[in-house]
Amino acid sequence: MIIESMMDTLLAGGVILLACLSLSARQVFTSIVLYVCLGLLATLIWVRLNAWDVAIAEAAIGAGLTGALLLAAWRQLCFEPSDQTRESNGVS
Amino acid sequence: MTLNKLLPLLIVLSALLPGLLIFCTGEQRLWLRRILNLGGNLSCLTLIALLLHGVYNSEVFETRLPLLPGMDLVLHADALSLLFVTLSGLLWFLTTLYAIGYLEATQNRSRFFGFFSLCVAATLGIALAGNLITFLIFYELLTLTTYPLVVHKGNAASLRAGRIYLTYTMTGGALLLAGVVWLKALAGPLDFTATGILAGMPHLDPGHLKVIFALIITGLGVKAALVPLHGWLPAAMAAPAPVSALLHAVAVVKAGAFGIIRVVYDVYGIEFARDLGLTIVLAGIAAFTIVYGSVRALFQDDLKRRLAFSTVSQVSYIALGTAIAGPIATIGGMVHLVHQGLMKITLFFCAGNLAETLGIHKVSEMNGVGRRMPLTMSAFTIAALGMIGLPPVAGFVSKWYLGAGALEVEAYWVLIILAASSVLNALYFLPVLHAAWFRPPNPTWVPKQSVMETPWLLLIPPVMTAALALATGVFAGVFSSPLSWAELIAAREYGQKLVHTIDLAAISLPQLGWLVITPLLLAVGLLIPSARRLCISIAPWAALPALLAALLSSPTSNTLPGVFFGSVLKLDQTSQVVLLLAASLWLITGVYGKGYLADHKHLRRYTLCYLLCMAGSFGLTLSQDLFGFISFFTLMSFAAYGLVVHSGTPEAMRAGKTYMQWVIIGEVLLFAALLGLSTSGGGNTLGDIEIGAQPLWVSWLLILGFGIKAGLLATHFWLPRAHPVAPVPASAILSGLMVKAGLIGWWRFLPLGEVSLVDAGLTLLSLGMCGAILAVIVGLTQNNPKTLLAYSTISQMGILASGVGAGLVEPKLWPALSSALLLYAVHHGLSKAALFLSVGLTPTSVDKPGLSGLFWGIILIPVLAMIGLPFTSGALAKTALKMSVAETTTLLQLLPLATIGTTLLMLRFVDLLRQTNRPATTISSGDRLQYLGYVILVLLVISVTYWIPQAEIFIEHTFSYSAVSNSLMLPAAGVLIFLVIRNYLAQTKPVPAGDAIVIIEKFCDRLKKAADNLQGSFKIDMNFPGKSVGRISTMLPGTRLEQRLLLQCQPGVVFIAIFVCLAFMIAFN
Amino acid sequence: MIPLGSVNIVLPLLVGIPLLAAIATTVVDSRRWRAGISVTFASLQLLLIVLWLVTLQHTGADAAYRYVLGGWNSPLGINLVADGLAKVLLLITAVLVLVLSIYSAIYFTDPAKTTRFWPLWWLLVTGLNAAFIGADAFNIYVALEMIGLAAVALVGLAGTRTALTAALRYALVGLLGSLCYLLGVSLLYRTYGTLDLAQLATETQADPMTAASLCLISIGLLLKTALLPLHFWLPPAHASAPAPVSAALSALVVKVSFYLLMRFWLDVLTPATTELAMNLLGILGAGAIFWGCIAAFRAQRLKLVVAYSTVAQLGYMFLLFPLVAASHSPSSITGAAAAAVVYFIVAHALAKAAMFLAAGNIQMFNNHDTVDKLQGLARTQPLAVLTFAIAGVSLIGLPPSGGFIAKWLLLNVAIGNGVWWWAIVVLGGGLLAAAYIGRVLHVAFSHPVAQTIDTDNANAARHPPGGMVLCALALAACSILLGFNAEWILNLLDASVEPPIPGVGGMQ
C-alpha cells in the first residue's frame, strides 16, 4: 500500500513538476518535449486509476498525436522557410 | 367584424398602405405616385366623414388587437380623437397637393412621399389610440417616420436638424416609456376614459402619480415643444417646406399637445390632476413657453425660424387651455388645436412659396412682396392676424375661450400672459406685414410668368387653409365647427352641461401690481423697435405710480393667487416710506440720467436694466411672500449687473464679475435660508410664517445672504468695485437704494423684536461697527471720489447693520430702533444718492463767481447732511439712532467715532472734488436736466426726513441743546483731525478697491495656474476616433480607450478578477 | 417505448437533420448542389419545428418534453428535453438558419469557401440545436465545443489577417471557457453522481462543492457570453467574420451560453446562487450596456458598430439575474423576468441578424464599411439603410418592434418589483443605442462628398444581389412584426408574464 501511495504521490508531483517546467521552459521546443513527457506520465496515472482505455487513447492521441501536431506547427511557425526549402518544394 | 370594429383600423391603413406602396414605385412614375397619394387621401377623408357621422350619433368605433397579455392595441374613435383625425386628414390632403407642386423635379420623391404617408398614418394612429400603450407606439412611430423627412435634403443643416430632432425625441420617448410602464404597473391597462382612469383609483400613491405625470409630460413636452424642450423645433426648419408645414401644423407638435390633453383628461382626469396640483405646474410651463416663444420669435430674421418660435409659443396655448382646468378653457385649448393648425400651415405654405418663387428666406427681404405675390401674402396676412388673435379670424376664438376659461377659474394671471403674448405676436407679425405691403418691392425679383404668381399647386393649399381659418372664426358658432366639437368634447370630458356666461365685472386687476408691472411693460416696450424711443423717454416716469402710491395711498394689501404660489403685495407704513425713497430716487436718477447719458450708445440696454431694476426694487419693497421677495430681489440684483458693466471698460467688466460672483453666492444663501424659513414657518407669505420660530441656521444664512447686498464687512468686496464704475445715476441708485434691499431683507425675515438671538445679533453688531470704522480708514486713502463714496456707503451701512444687530440682541429695543433705522436709511439713501450725483455735475462757469458759489453750496448740502450737522437730516437720523440704542452702551460709544469718521470722509470727498479739474463748458439741455434732478434731490435731502411719520418722536430731541452741541462738536473734532492728516492722505497710495478681495484673487489666480499645470501632466487624450477618417484600425479594432484599458489591464487578469469576484460572491451565501 | 409516430421524434430529428445536411454538403461537390441542399434542409427544419409547435398547441401536451435517447433512462443515458424556453430558441434558430442559408447561398460564390462554409454552417446548427435541447451537462459540453470550433472556423473563413487573429483569439477563449465548464461539470458529477440537469435540479443543495461548480460553470459561460470585462474577443470576431456568419454569431451563438447560464442559475443550481452574485452579474450587464453603446458610437467600422451593439445588448440579458433576485419568484426560469429576457433574445436575434446582413450588403456595395465614408448611402443603397434603420429601431426599443415589447416587459418587471434603477439602465441604454444608430443614419443620409473615386474599391464593389437585400429586409420586417403580437411567443414559453395586480405590486 505504502509503495502504491508513494508511487501515486510521485506521479502526481511529477505531473505538476513537468507542467511547471513545460510552461516555464525557455525554448518552445523544450516546452513541447516536456509536454509530451507530461502526457506519458499522465498515461501512467490513468493506468494507476484503472483507466486502460483512456491510457491507450492518451498515449496515442494526447501525447503522441498532439505532440506531433505541436512539433509540426512549431517547425512552421518558428522558422522562416528558407529559399532552399521553397525551391525544393518539399517540406522536410 | 362589423364596420364599427374595422373603421378606425381602416383609417390608419388608408394612410399606411399608400405609403408602403409608394416606396415600391419607381422614381419616375409620377402619375402612379400621385394616384396612390391622392387615392389614399380621398379614401381617408371619406372614412373620416363616415366616422364623424357615427360619432356624432354616439356610435362606438373600436378596433382591438391583442398585443401582450393584458395589453391590447386599441384604436378607438371618440369626439376628441375625431377632432385631431379630421384635422390630420384634411391637412394631409392639402399638404400632399402642396408637396407635389413643391418637390417637382427633385430627387428621392418616392422616399419622401412614402415617409410622408407613414407619418400621417402614425399621426392618425396617435389620434385614434384608445389606450396609452397604443398611443406610445404610434408616438414613437411618428418620431421614426419624420426623421427621414427632416433630413430629406441631406445637407449639413438638415442632418444637424435630424440629429437634434432624434436626440430630443428619443430622450422624450424614453421618459414617456418609463412613465407609461410605471403607470401600467400601478394601474393596469390604460384605456382612455372620458373622466380619467386614475380618478377612480384612490388607493394609488399621489407621490408616484406626480412623478409619473412629470415623466409623461416631459416626454410629451418634447414634441409639444414646451420650453426647455423646444430646441429641436427651430432646428428642424432645415426640412422642406411641406414637411415644416406638416410638422408644425399637424403631425409632431400637435401629437405632443394632443398627448398632453389625453393624459390630463383621459388618464388622470382633470379634476384629479388639479387636486394633485399638477395642472398649475403645467399651466406655468405653458405660460412661460408662450411668452418665451414669442420673445424669441421677435428676434428672428429668418422667416421660417420666426414661424418656428411662433409655433413654440402657440402650441402651448393648447397645453395652457388644458391645464387651466376649467371647461371653457378646455374648449379654448382644444379648438386651438385645430385653429393653430390651420393658421400655422398657411403661414408655412406661404413661407415656402416665398422661398420657392422669389428665394426669400428672411424677413428683411420681404419688402414689398405683397405686390409681387398678392394671394400668398393675403393668406399670410389672414393667418398672421389670426395668430395675433384679431377677430374674426380663428385665433381670436381660441384666445377668447382661453381668457374666459381663465377668468372662470379665477386664474387672472393667464390674462396677463394672453395679453403679453398677443402684444408680442403683434410685434413680430406686424412688421412683417408692414414690410410686405408698404415697402417698395425689390426690383431684382423674377417677374410674373403668367397670371398666377406661382404654380397653382403651391397656391391653392395656402389660400384654402387661410379661408378655412377665417371661416372657422367667422362661423364658430355653427354646428360642426371645430368650436362646437370642442364644446362637445369638453362636455363629455367634464361630464356636465356647460355654463357659458361669466361675470366679467367681477374681475379686477390688483392695483399694487401696476407699480411693478408699469416698469416691466416699459421694458417690454423697449424691445419693440418702433416704440423704443418713446419708452426710453418716458422711462423715468415708470416710477410715478409708485411715487403716487407712496404719497397718497392708504395701506392696502393685494393677493395675486396665481403668481409664485400665491403672492401678496402689501403697502404698510414702513414699506410706504421705503417706497417713497425708492420711487423718488428712481425718478430723480432717471431724470438725471436722461441728461447724463444723452446720446449714449447703449441707451436702450441701460434703460432696460434700469427699468427691470426699478420693477425689482418696487416689487421687493411690497412683497410679503418669500417667492415674490426673492424673485424681485433676484431681478433687481441681476438687472443691476447691466448697470454696473454699462461703460464696458475693463474695470467695469472686472467689477461686474466680482459683483456677479457675490450676487450668486448671496442668491444661493438666500435660497437656502428662505427654503428653511418656508419649511419651518409653515407658509409662504409673511402673514403665515412664524418668523420667530425660524431655526438658528436660517438666521445666520439670512444675515450673511442679505449682508452681501448690504455691504456687510467681509462680504462687502463687490461694493467698492461695482459702485464707482457704474454711470453716475446708476451709482446713486446702487448706493442709495439697492444696498438697502439687504436691510429690508433683514427687516422682513429676521425675528426682530420677537426673539433674542444674542450670538447672531452681536456678530452682526460688531461686524457692522468694524465695517463702519474700517471702511473709513480704507476710504480715506482713495483718490477717486466715487470709490470714496462707496466706502462711505459701507461705513454707513455698517452703522445700520449694527443697529439691526442691536435689535436682534435686545428685542424690546426694536420698536423704537426700527423707526430710527428707517429714518437713517432714508437719510443715507437720499444723501448718498445726492453725493454721487454731485460727482457727475459739471461745475459751470468758473468765471461767474456767483454761480460757482451756488454750485459749491448745493454740493455741500448733502455733505453736511451726511456729516450730521444740526438741522440736517443726518442730525435727525443720528439722534434718533442714539436715542433708540441708549441701552446698548457699546453701540452708543462707537457712534461718535463713526460720526468723526464720516466727517473725515466727507472732507476728503470735498477735497477730491475740488482737485478734479473739469473743463467748464456751456450748460447744455442735458446739464440742465442733471441740475434739475440734483436740486430736487437736495431739496428732498433737506426736507424728507421731517415729513416721515416715524420721525415725529425724534424731532424734538434733535433740537435739544445736547443734540445740537453734540452734532457740532464731533464734526469739529473731525475737521481738526482732517487738517492734521490731510497732507499725509494726499501722499498715501490708495488701497485698491475691493481691499481684501484683491489678495484672495491673487491667491486664486496662483491656484488656478498651479491647477492648470497639474492638469497638463495628467492630460487625457480624448481624441474622437470617429473624426479620423483615414485611419482604419485593423488589428484590434476596439476603441482606443478600450485598447488602453486592455493593454494596461490584461483580459486574462480581468478574467481572473471576475472569477475571484464571482467565487467570493457565491461563497458568500 | 415511445412509438415512432409520436411528435417526440422531432427532438432527435432536430439534431439529425442538420447533421445529415452537414454530411451531404461535405460530400457533394458542386456549389449549386450544396446551396440547394442547404436551403432544402433549412426549410425542412423550419417546417418540422413549426408543425411540431402547432401540433403541441393543438394537443395541449405537457410543457417539457423528454426524449430518452437509446432507451436508456437519464442517469445512465442521455435525454433530450424541450421546454418552453428551448422551443422558442429552436424556433428562432430555425427561422434564422433558413434566412441565413438563403443569404449565404448568394453571398458565397467562391467554391473554395463554399466547400468549407456549408458543412461548418450545418455543424454549427447541429451544435446549436443540440445545446438547446440537451438535458445532460456533459452532452452540453460537447455541443458547446462543437459550436465554438465551428464558429471559430467560420470566422476564419473570411481569410483576412484580422479575421484569422480574431478567430484564434476566439478559439482560445472558447477552449478556456469550455474547460472551466467541464471542470464544473465533473465536480457536479462527483457530488451528485448524475449529469442529468433535471435530476441535478432536484438534488442540489447549497454546499461548497455545488458553489464551486457553479462558479466554474459560470465563469466559463460568462467568458463565452462575453459579458462586459470579458467581451474583448467578441467585437473583432463578430466584426471581421463574413456577414452571414457575423449574423449567426451575434444572433445565436452567444445566446447559447447565455441560455445555459440561465439554466444553471435559475433552474439547476439555484440553491447555490446568491443575491449578491446575481446583482454582480446585473451590474456587469449594466456596464456592458453603457460601454457597448459608447464603443459602438465611437467605432469606425460599421460592422464593429454592430458588434459592439451586441456587447451592449448582451448586457440587457444579464439584467435578468438581478430582476429575478428582486422578484423572489419561486419558478424563476418561467417567471416574468425570464420571459422578458427570452423575448429580448428573440427580438435581438432577429434585429441583429438583419443589421449584420445589412452591414454586409453595405460592405459589399462599397467594398469597405468605414462609417465616416458612407455618405449618401441612403440614396445609393436605400433598402440596406432601411433595413439597418428598422433593425436599429428594434435595438433601441422603439415601438412597434420586438425590442420594444422586450423592453416593455423588462421595465414592467423592474418597476413592478420596485427596482427602478434597473429601469433607468434599460431606458438609458435605449437612448445610447439611439445615439450610435443615429450616427450611422446621419452619415447615410448626408450628401456624398465629392469622392475621389477609389479605383481599387470601384472595381471590387458590386451591387448586392436582390436576394441578399431581401433576406436582410425580411429579418428586419420580422423584428418589427414581432412587436405586434407578443402573445404567441409568450404562450410558447409557457411563462406567466401577468403584470402585478394593479396598485398592489408597484413600488410601494
Added chain:
Amino acid sequence: MSQEMLYCAAGIALFGIGMFGVIVATHIIRKLIAVNIMGIAVFMVLLATARHGAVTDPIPHAMVLTGIVVAVAGTALCLWLALQIRLLGRGTKGEPPR
C-alpha cells in the same frame, strides 16, 4: 489522503497551473500547451472521480475519451489558424501579429 483525493487535488493544481499559463504565456504554442494541461487536469479529476465509489465507474472514462478527442481537435484548429496568420504575415512585412 486517499489516492482519489490525491489525484483530485493534483488535478486542480494542474488546472491552476494551466490557467496561469494560458494567461501569462504569449507564444501560441505555449498557450496551447497550457490549454492541454488544463485538459489533462480536468481528465484527472474526472478519472479520480471514477474511483470514488467501490467499482470503477466507466462513465467518466467515456467522458475523458471524448474530451481527449475534442482537445486534439481544438488544438489542431488553433495551430492551423496560427499557421494561416503566419503565412499571411510573410507576405506583408508589417506590424507584428498580435
Added chain:
Amino acid sequence: MFLKLEFKENQATSGELSTTTRVLLAIAIVALGTSLIYAILSAGKAPPDLAAQVAEKLDLSGVGNPVTAVLLNFRSYDTLLEVAVLLVVAVAIMPPRLSSSAGKRFLFVNDTHNPHVPDPILLNLLKWLVPLAILLGGYLLWTGAYSPGGAFQAAAVIAGAGVALSLGGRHKFAWEISGVRLASSLGLLVFVTVAATNAFITGTTLQYPIDHASTLILLVETFTTVSIATILLLLFAQLKSLADPPGEMHQ
C-alpha cells in the same frame, strides 16, 4: 490574455505582464485552487454513482467492455457529436483545392523530389512498422468490445502509422480531396444511418435492437475508425505542409 499572440520563437515565457501582475495572478489562482480543493475535501460521502447501473445494464448493451458500452450504447449520442466535432475541424482545415496531379492516389505518393536522403534504417523500420500499426489498430478495434480499446484508440494508432510514414521522408501526403471528404464523413454518416435505422426498428433513436447490438456497434466503430484516422492524419498533414504555396502543393 489573448492580446499578444506570438508565433515566432522567443525566449521569454511571459512577455506582456509585469512581475507584480503575475505574482498577484498567481496568488489569486492559488487562492481559487485552494478553496476548490477545500471544497472537494469537505464534500461528504460518495454519491451513488452510475457504475452499478452500468454493470447492471452491460448485458443489454451488446458489448463486454463497459467503457465501450457507455461510449457506443448508453451515451452514444455524445460520441456522435464528438465525431461531428472532429468533422468540424477536418472541414475547417481541409485543403480547398482538388489535387489534380496527385494521380488519384488516396493518401500518399512517393516523394521522389525530396533532397534529404532518408535514413535507410528508418525506412526499413517503417516497412514493418506501418503494417504492424494497422494490424494493431484493427486488433484494438476488434478487442474494444471486450477489453480496453476501441475506435478512438484504433484510429489513433493507424493515424500514428501514417504520421510515421510521412516523417520517414520517402512519402508525402497527396489527398484525393473528394475521397478525403467522403472518408471523414463516412463514420458520421454510418452512425446517423444506424441511429435512424434503430429508430425504425425499435422506435427510439440510437436504441440498438438487442440481438444485433454488437454487430451494429462494430459496424459503427469500424467506419468511425476510418473517419477518425483520416481526420487525424489530415490534421497532421495540413499542419505539416501548410507552408507550401497552395497551388503547388502537389506536383
